[in-house]
Amino acid sequence: MTNTENSVATKAQSKIKLIWLQDSRAQRIVWLLEELGLEYEIEAYKRTKDKRAPEDLKKYHPLGKAPILIIDGHTLVESALITEYLVDKYGVQFKPAEIDTKNFLQYRHLMHYTEGSLMPFMLLALITIMIKNAPVPFFIRPITGRISDQLSKGFVHPNLVANYDYLESLLKDQPYFAGNELTGADIMLSYPIENAQERIGGWYNKEKYPNLYAWLERVSERPAYKRAHEKVTDVESNL
Amino acid sequence: MTNTENSVATKAQSKIKLIWLQDSRAQRIVWLLEELGLEYEIEAYKRTKDKRAPEDLKKYHPLGKAPILIIDGHTLVESALITEYLVDKYGVQFKPAEIDTKNFLQYRHLMHYTEGSLMPFMLLALITIMIKNAPVPFFIRPITGRISDQLSKGFVHPNLVANYDYLESLLKDQPYFAGNELTGADIMLSYPIENAQERIGGWYNKEKYPNLYAWLERVSERPAYKRAHEKVTDVESNL
Numbered sequence: 001m002t003n004t005e006n007s008v009a010t011k012a013q014s015k016i017k018l019i020w021l022q023d024s025r026a027q028r029i030v031w032l033l034e035e036l037g038l039e040y041e042i043e044a045y046k047r048t049k050d051k052r053a054p055e056d057l058k059k060y061h062p063l064g065k066a067p068i069l070i071i072d073g074h075t076l077v078e079s080a081l082i083t084e085y086l087v088d089k090y091g092v093q094f095k096p097a098e099i100d101t102k103n104f105l106q107y108r109h110l111m112h113y114t115e116g117s118l119m120p121f122m123l124l125a126l127i128t129i130m131i132k133n134a135p136v137p138f139f140i141r142p143i144t145g146r147i148s149d150q151l152s153k154g155f156v157h158p159n160l161v162a163n164y165d166y167l168e169s170l171l172k173d174q175p176y177f178a179g180n181e182l183t184g185a186d187i188m189l190s191y192p193i194e195n196a197q198e199r200i201g202g203w204y205n206k207e208k209y210p211n212l213y214a215w216l217e218r219v220s221e222r223p224a225y226k227r228a229h230e231k232v233t234d235v236e237s238n239l
Numbered sequence: 240m241t242n243t244e245n246s247v248a249t250k251a252q253s254k255i256k257l258i259w260l261q262d263s264r265a266q267r268i269v270w271l272l273e274e275l276g277l278e279y280e281i282e283a284y285k286r287t288k289d290k291r292a293p294e295d296l297k298k299y300h301p302l303g304k305a306p307i308l309i310i311d312g313h314t315l316v317e318s319a320l321i322t323e324y325l326v327d328k329y330g331v332q333f334k335p336a337e338i339d340t341k342n343f344l345q346y347r348h349l350m351h352y353t354e355g356s357l358m359p360f361m362l363l364a365l366i367t368i369m370i371k372n373a374p375v376p377f378f379i380r381p382i383t384g385r386i387s388d389q390l391s392k393g394f395v396h397p398n399l400v401a402n403y404d405y406l407e408s409l410l411k412d413q414p415y416f417a418g419n420e421l422t423g424a425d426i427m428l429s430y431p432i433e434n435a436q437e438r439i440g441g442w443y444n445k446e447k448y449p450n451l452y453a454w455l456e457r458v459s460e461r462p463a464y465k466r467a468h469e470k471v472t473d474v475e476s477n478l
Contacts, residue, residue, distance in 0.1 A: 112317040116354030
């Protein structure tokens with residue numbers, strides 16, 4: 001410990017490794033790391049042929065899901081925990097101050113809401129499509145189609161619309177989800193918002209959700225978002 | 240403000256209202272409120288005939304889901320936010336100290352994991368049962384059964400087992416999920432653990448999950464858990 005400067009530097013930025021999976025929630029963590037200006041290494045994994053996470057990921061955590069962040073000697077699992085940890089430790093500017101109760105509580109609400117309430121319906125939307133496209137004899141297809149449609153029309157679709165209507169309403173009077181500044185909540189929500197259109201189609205469009213489209217345009221202009229996009233494109237080309 | 244004692248009492252315990260729904264995640268918030276020894280009022284709602292939350296709940300929040308906690312002038316939505324809020328403000332004994340990094344991070348991990356990772360598979364398990372039992376002509380039943388079985392065997396069941404194996408492993412060397420003491424993480428996990436057996440059947444049993452069964456027995460002995468149970472039984476009988 002003779003060189004204090006080195007020692008301080010080590011403390012300020014320990015080695016960070018992001019366990020990243022193709023087409024996954026890990027994308028938004030790259031964006032956050034870029035916003036924070038942290039140095040990090042990406043260990044990238046490709047999805048299997050049937051679109052699952054590879055077994056390899058289990059060497060880091062028994063549930064074998066990405067993203068996983070290895071930082072300060074901890075192995076962090078769950079996107080919202082990773083986001084909270086990074087924001088609390090390296091970027092308090094991405095969290096409303098506690099004194100601003102309304103935005104602070106909205107931030108914490110959204111940290112839970114994104115994966116706890118919204119994403120399950122996104123997963124269900126994928127599953128209804130899977131059921132519809134299941135490889136069955138042609139004379140059975142109308143039946144699998146009907147099951148899929150019933151699930152979709154009766155449950156998944158109305159809930160997705162209600163949830164995106166809710167998100168749209170949050171941006172009525174403010175540019176970001178927890179106030180006037182970008183926070184970790186925006187980063188959490190980027191995944192379902194970026195994926196809404198391509199995953200489900202039709203009901204999600206610019207006319208119905210102008211605030212969400214404007215928000216995505218707004219964040220896409222950020223240099224860190226662009227850098228994250230470039231980084232991911234680069235990582236993907238090497239997979 | 241002539242009576243300081245009253246004023247302090249008001250500050251220490253503002254009026255709390257829990258918007259409660261039959262057979263829902265709201266149960267665990269009753270338990271937490273009892274653990275904290277807080278006074279609260281329950282506004283109870285019955286599920287509709289098709290097992291949904293009634294439209295009435297939307298008067299409190301556009302998404303119309305329970306639990307909702309009205310406290311200190313805030314309307315809190317998402318079980319984990321409600322739990323964090325109550326623990327941070329009224330019961331720091333139910334949260335590992337930040338200095339105990341391992342348990343502290345495990346607490347925060349589980350606050351996100353419960354609804355973000357585990358509960359979506361519980362929901363999917365219910366949906367596979369719904370598909371299996373869908374009212375279709377008898378000659379189509381083998382097909383709906385096959386779709387349900389494929390979804391269950393190929394995706395839902397292996398993920399449920401992996402998640403409950405993970406929970407079981409967390410209790411290998413400690414009595415509670417984030418260390419030696421009960422925390423908000425145990426309260427969050429009580430809902431999926433109490434419901435594992437009755438909802439899916441078969442694979443979840445005492446031989447396979449002795450730690451989870453012992454944990455449930457342990458928490459069931461707590462006076463606050465018992466009081467919460469009595470309270471809910473009382474509320475249900477008046478629905």
